[in-house]
Amino acid sequence: MDRAAAARLDAADPLAAFRDEFVPTDAIYFDGNSLGRLPRRTIARLGAAVEQEWGRGLVRSWAEWVELPERVGDRLGRVALGAAAGQVVIADSTTVNLYKLFGAALEAQPGRTVIVYDADDFPTDRFVAMGLGHARRLEARTATPAELENVIGADVAAVMFSAVDYRTGEVADIASVTATARAAGVLVVWDLSHAAGAVDVHLDEWGVDLATGCTYKYLNAGPGAPAWAYVRRDVQGALVPPIWGWFGQQDQFAMGPRFEPAGGVRRWLSGTPPVLGLVAIDAAVSLLEEAGIQRVRAKGMALTRFAIDVADDRLSPLGFSVGPPRDPARLGSHVALHHPEAYRLSRALIEEAATVPDFRPPDVLRIGLSPLTTSYADVWDGFERLRVLAAGRAWERYDPAPARVT
């Protein structure tokens, strides 16, 4: 293996030109799965929204803005989620959407006494599930997605899982897990934050009922951009969000006395739509639309294979190991590179080598491979910088991880 191999893969990459669609960075950036890079077109689109739509159009622009949550949701659904129109809406944060969806799922099974979630899931998911369980005095039962069949039963009220494990990168078998829950009469809320925009998702085909996810990772919509929510058409009429929002009202401007939830997915709106975030999502999704999610997924898997091969060949002699899992088809678009000094090596990469990975306790360098922005040469060069730092015991120049992250 050598750098020329990376260069050949880049030369043959059908998505290579998309790298020029993003504002350049001075770093090798392996953290697009935490905060995706800035598309050039987003600058112009946000500028127009601010200066023309807000600045000149003022309140009159609401005639267009009011449609954005559904219009951008439909586009995101079609481009990245395998969702036919009328099932995706942009609203709130992942946290708040998880709360609304899981709360509604629980309300649909009032007699049952148990919630199921993954004890190793991202804190956002666990905390929302635990909070709702606490308020309803439900018992918590933990399982990974693969273990659901062992814990499901007639006492389970609702299930919450992430589609991609934020540490290992493992992709859940969404269709099978959903079917297992469905057979027990239970709805699963899926968090696709680490999947959307990287994995080819087929929510309609897989029979998913409820899902949400952020837009600032592989969807490149910017820091704190709003989240999306998917509610399968079949269950839309039966579920009501716990937060009764004026923007989810059937006849919003009648200012009527009672909450009458809108038909369709619009009832999942809460407050005033965050226009700048919506516009940024729309701009970023247009890039993904041009690239095509199948090609994005194919490149993500190829980058993953290449990263694992380079790590095995050149980093494993220095104490690094990858996975499990290691099969690109079973991974999202990041790899977990284990090393006892992962924390201090992450500091060295950022401060000495202009390379930005992520660190996850206890020993993971998380290498995000964002298909539209990461090149094979990035992988080669970044891992080479890491190899040199590790060979030189660069970690000795840094303090150990603070207690709070170990």
Next chain:
Amino acid sequence: MDRAAAARLDAADPLAAFRDEFVPTDAIYFDGNSLGRLPRRTIARLGAAVEQEWGRGLVRSWAEWVELPERVGDRLGRVALGAAAGQVVIADSTTVNLYKLFGAALEAQPGRTVIVYDADDFPTDRFVAMGLGHARRLEARTATPAELENVIGADVAAVMFSAVDYRTGEVADIASVTATARAAGVLVVWDLSHAAGAVDVHLDEWGVDLATGCTYKYLNAGPGAPAWAYVRRDVQGALVPPIWGWFGQQDQFAMGPRFEPAGGVRRWLSGTPPVLGLVAIDAAVSLLEEAGIQRVRAKGMALTRFAIDVADDRLSPLGFSVGPPRDPARLGSHVALHHPEAYRLSRALIEEAATVPDFRPPDVLRIGLSPLTTSYADVWDGFERLRVLAAGRAWERYDPAPARVT
């Protein structure tokens, strides 16, 4: 009264120069209480946040961004809310904050069976209160703020009110109403959406416990910018939001097994802070800081007095009437101009006279007087255009209000 009177008032206005701090509009804009105008400095500030902080800094910028919800909250609290540091945070939407605050207030009084809200409040407030009441099978009791003393009792669990009536403009006696509730052991959640940035608010001094409000009206932070939440220091330890958010976790990056709410106001954060919205609030609040809320309130009252005088003098012969209330000290910063053809006149103003009011059923032209952007000449000229349209029965050229808004 004549136009020269308006010109003299503008010449003497100590805040007149602030009009140049905003992007010009081609309209006479009386809807700054729905969507405030665009400050020029916001363009540069958003541009830097997008191109430098996101585009170049990428995930490294979170070192600064993570402090924004509290830093901007403290500044907003000091400048506009009469709140000492450590009690205001920027998060979510008004809807979601109302839900979190009212939910926590109810949880603090588990044995009580009644909620109180205003049947004429904005739908956002009513729906959130009704939804939480429904989930807990509580009885709803309605009252205006002034009527609270007639309905309060040992059975009341929590109260929700707006500080300024979105139709009449009437300002509630926040201190007195809060004290009435407090004497019954009850917390009031105040919605200050139509007050913040226009009225001189003194949350600390008035003994307010819980409040929230939007930032896109008199605070000029842009369409769908995030909301703020105020939680009085005295009650911070006792209340936990119903939405357990990872950003509200004590030791966030420890990724620990249990939700342990952060001390202070930070526990009211839910998901990832919306960075662009935070930056837009910060830029807009800097303008208010320079103007000073006392001067802003003084100009708002003077504009209100002038608008009522012009309406009495020149519009009342054509069937218009103002208020009640009519005392500027009892009004926020908008006036309700009643006319049987208010809806169709609002259409005519927008389409024929480049003048943008708001319409509120059944018969109100809502005239927002945004102290930093509205001039006395705006009032004179806008009302003159309205007078000419009404004298010419311009409404006859428009369809009646659609059923949904009557």
